[in-house]
Amino acid sequence: RRVYTHEGEFYRLSREAALARLHAGLKMFQRYDWPVHGFVAPAWLMSDGTRQALRELPLSYTSDPQHLYRLPDFSAIDAPGLVWSSRSAWRRGLSKIVSDQCEQRWREASVIRLGLHPVDMRHRFSRDYWLHTLQRLLAEGRVPLTKIDWLARQRGQLERAA
Incomplete structure (x- = not known):
């Protein structure tokens, strides 16, 4: 609770x-x-x-913090995500620490999902984090996609490999 x-x-x-x-x-x-x-x-x-x-x-899909699941069979695809809890200052501080650590671990991940909530944008600290993170990921060559577009690309790659 x-x-x-x-x-x-x-x-x-x-x-x-x-x-x-x-x-x-x-x-x-x-x-x-x-x-x-x-x-x-x-x-x-x-x-x-x-x-x-x-x-x-x-x-077509649902997700948890580390995966996207194709529906209806719930087949799992590794797709780690950054998400914050911004309701209080201590949650925002802890979210930044955890997100920074996760992002370092996921440097080579094919995708990093950004899970923003409207409340994240109400606080300068979290808003700045998300804007800087997005700018950094774009500068590293990451391409912004919706989940459905990313899943379609994955499906296309699988079909070409088969």
């Missing part, structure tokens, strides 16, 4: 309850004509029922 506050709404759901929420979300995206290709549960907390529901929907 102290680490995750209200992020776990998909953590204990049955298949039916998860399907109802996911369908409502998809309907809202359709109403505004927003593209949707995947679903990431808040704080990556998913019940077995949520996983079952995702297998039934026309979505």
Whole structure:
């Protein structure tokens, strides 16, 4: 309760309850004509029922902090991600330390996902981190892509290799 506050709404759901929420979300995206290709549960907390529901929907992926999972079979692809918890000063400080360490470990990773939350942009410290990180990664030759575009490139590489 102290680490995750209200992020776990998909953590204990049955298949039916998860399907109802996911369908409502998809309907809202359709109403505004927003593209949707995947679903990431808040704080990556998913019940077995949520996983079952995702297998039934026309979505391409979900993720956790270290992987993207192709749906419907949940095949894992290494795709580490940087993410912050910005609700308090101590969380922002710890997030920077952890993110700096992770980025060093992932220097050779084929992809590094950046998981920004709206609250990250409310604080100068976290906003500056994300802007500098993005500038540095671009200067290193990284190419910004959406998850679905990166997955399409991976699929294309696999098909060419086969």
